[in-house]
Amino acid sequence: MKRPVARTISSSTTTSEAARSPRAFAADRAEIIEAVFTPEAEPGLLPLPPRRRSWVARLAWTSGGILVSAGLGLAADRLIRDLFASNEWLGWLGLGVLGVFLLAIVVLVTREMLALRRLRVLDALKADAARAVLDNDRKTAGAVTEQLLAIYAPRPDMARARQTLSDTLPHLFDGAEVIALAERSLMAPLDARAKALTAASARRVALVTAVSPRALVDIAFVIYESVRLAGAIAALYGARPGFFGFWRLARAVLAHLAVTGGLVLTDGVVEQLVGQGLAAKLSARLGEGVVNGLMTVRVGMAAMRVVRPLPYETLPMPTVRDFIGELVKVTTDAGKSA
């Protein structure tokens, strides 16, 4: 039998870390680190993490780009030379046309870039407005409102709303109030028109689906209407997307639809099912009409949420419910007349 043994362990590392005696410092020597709280604007609209392109792909794109532009430059050069060779005035004409073409391209590119920037400005405005409401920050709210007024300054149809807003602004002292006022006076008329646009689009889609002979026609029409609707709504809210801007917008809308899983969760699922079930009872084609119409409605709503420069704070967010009655009515009317 062994006796119990205890031995001290001499390890310098553990002792020095374990015992730290209390000490006091002068306050100004301390570096103050505070947790930074940044309020999240809207979790549903967070951009996807940027895809990282590998350097090989980047190399391929760059070299390809160089080759193509060199080819284009060479082709243009050859063309002008040939024109000069055949006839001198033809050469001058060709040169002039080329100049006009280049100028037009430059203008187009600038416009696209401006449109992209504007989309980004609207995004930033939305985030600022959400923050101003959360912090009740009068200064930020005032800046947001000024920017909105500038964006809508060239719009004759909003003169009255702008006037009300700028008249009342000096009498408000709360950030949240300022944003609420801006939303009520500037966004309310736009919201109504965006809703009307969406409803009209959905109606057309439902009708075409209900009467069209082939499924392919429906799909083409749904895509066509969705693209047109998203563009119209963006233009309405002052985004004026160009070609590339539109791609960005479409991506955001699709991302939004994907995030909400195709179903807007703020809506009762029941209503959607009831709406669809009701029409589907009437006939399969009419049911499809309603479904396609609802799809368009969701595209419209997603576009509104993406491009609207202020978050939905005081005004209610549009819901699918607002559109269902009308859709069912249109399709049943079509069913009766068919």
Add this chain to the structure above:
Amino acid sequence: MPQPPTTITDELGIALSNLADSATGILTPTLRLGVTGLSRAGKTIFITALVHNLLTQGRLPGFAPLADGRFIGAKLAEYPDATIPRFAYEQHLAALTANPPVWPESTRRISQLRIVLKFQSAKWWAGLTGPATLNLDIVDYPGEWLLDLPLLGLSFAEWSAEALARARQPGHAKEAAEFLKALDSMDVSKDASDSEAERMASTFTTYLRRSREHGALSTLPPGRFLLPGDLEGSPALTFAPLPRPGVPVRHGMLYAMLEGRFEAYKTQVVRPFFRDHFARLDRQVVLVDTLRALNAGSEAVNDLETALTAVLACFRQGEANPLLRPFVRNIDRILFAATKADHVHHTSHDRLGAILNRLVASASKRARFAGTTTRSIAMAGIRATSEGTIRENGETLPTLIGTPLKGEVLDGTSYDGKTEIALFPGDLPERPDSLFEDGQPVSLNFLRFTPPQKLDRNAAGDVVLPHIRLDRALDYLIGDWMA
């Protein structure tokens, strides 16, 4: 043992009047809004501005029914009870729009006004019924009268003991000296005489009035001694606290006479007020003039807190039970408003709000426990100043631009009521608690300003009264009834 403020008969009467109100209110609901505050808190201005803005559909961007475009119009209507004075809205507005404008007279008695609001509800069935109407009854009464309500639970002996102990406190020595001298020189057990009672009552009233003037505020009941309304000089207001005589109290003694008058005061004056007006309110706004107390220092701030807590203890508050709704009316929303926010730069409104929150903290805690929702804001019924900045010694000071009232003094300069100045009233403390502590003087000086000199007119030719956050107050108080 304190008794409850109401008797069973009172409760029955209250329930019956509520039932009558409910029966008449089936078609047109009536919302009774109580407006109170200690004197000079800005009650008259608040009501005048509120009524005027509703009548002329003024600048109220934060009032949801108006901002949504659902508000159709408002008009003044005859108040059903013909015995209660009407709130003199027209006179007050005339005073404000006169040349030169003056602040209207202050509340001296209870008054009421009914304003009928027409609006379109946003509820789904509103499309079937068309525009709805709501009677808004505004009840204006001096906050001092509320200090009387705790008296309902006290006997004359209890109240006398309390009042005399307070008068003998060292802080009250200067104001109460005359009253105590009169008391000492008198024998309480002698026979009753009217002249003796009058002498005691008048010295007691002087003591109350002085302590309010000197100490900026008063938490001393009975409130009608300060604001008698139409009862001035009546026997019910002619009494004073007396020490209990050594001999047994017999009929005909001065003590017995004053005791009878105290009881009469309770049953004839305080209880009807409680029963007919106070117990039947739906919403209450409590206006607090924090700036006046801040000017006067920490003692006045403490005093104000005590007064507010006492006043708010009287409210019948709590959620309305939908089943008992025809019989029981409870105050389910209380708004605490720090008035005269126009005397502070808007960057300091947060701090003013924090001070108000600190002042009403215990009262609002109790209200929330009872199920009432409370909110506090810094507001101004009528905005008398505009804002600007001044650079001095490389420092940018936020200032208020306005005309101080005649006789206001700052740094030895007395103003004549005509010169416009830019005033930096001092920074409000970041920590509201520091106001309640002695020994740390806060250097603040809020001058009183004249009403706005030049008023805009709207398209219909009505005067537009500028305000601060009146729309939010209104939205909180009546917005949900017009949803």
